[in-house]
Amino acid sequence: MGEVVFWTIIRTAIVLPLLWVLKSYLNVDLWWTVSIISVYGVIIHPAVIHYRLFNEKNEEIIEDTLCSTCEHFDKTAVLCLKHDEHPTRDYLPCDGIDWSPKSSDKSQNVFDE
Numbered sequence: 001m002g003e004v005v006f007w008t009i010i011r012t013a014i015v016l017p018l019l020w021v022l023k024s025y026l027n028v029d030l031w032w033t034v035s036i037i038s039v040y041g042v043i044i045h046p047a048v049i050h051y052r053l054f055n056e057k058n059e060e061i062i063e064d065t066l067c068s069t070c071e072h073f074d075k076t077a078v079l080c081l082k083h084d085e086h087p088t089r090d091y092l093p094c095d096g097i098d099w100s101p102k103s104s105d106k107s108q109n110v111f112d113e
């Protein structure tokens with residue numbers, strides 16, 4: 001996820017100064033049109049595509065592993081916060097030893113009992 005944010009910031013840092021420079025060469029109506037198309041086409045749309053690819057690539061890990069039910073798992077970064085490592089479908093950084101249910105799972109267990 002950090003990669004998505006990083007490249008969005010980089011694209012923004014490139015596009016906005018270019019648009020600022022273009023402002024003195026184009027009339028206002030054309031500049032607004034170019035700005036809106038540029039911001040959407042170069043900043044927003046690639047970020048959305050990149051985010052979708054990230055979710056597709058990590059969908060199984062986020063939804064269908066032991067880590068996905070653990071309180072130490074940060075699904076936005078697909079990261080084990082306790083071990084500071086990225087779990088995969090075949091690799092659990094703690095081998096399941098440090099697994100702890102999410103607090104929402106804990107409260108659900110209380111009602112189940």
Ligand code: SF4
Binds near residue numbers: 081093
């Ligand atoms: S503590 Fe273990 S189960 Fe929990 S997120 Fe980290 S590797 Fe996964």
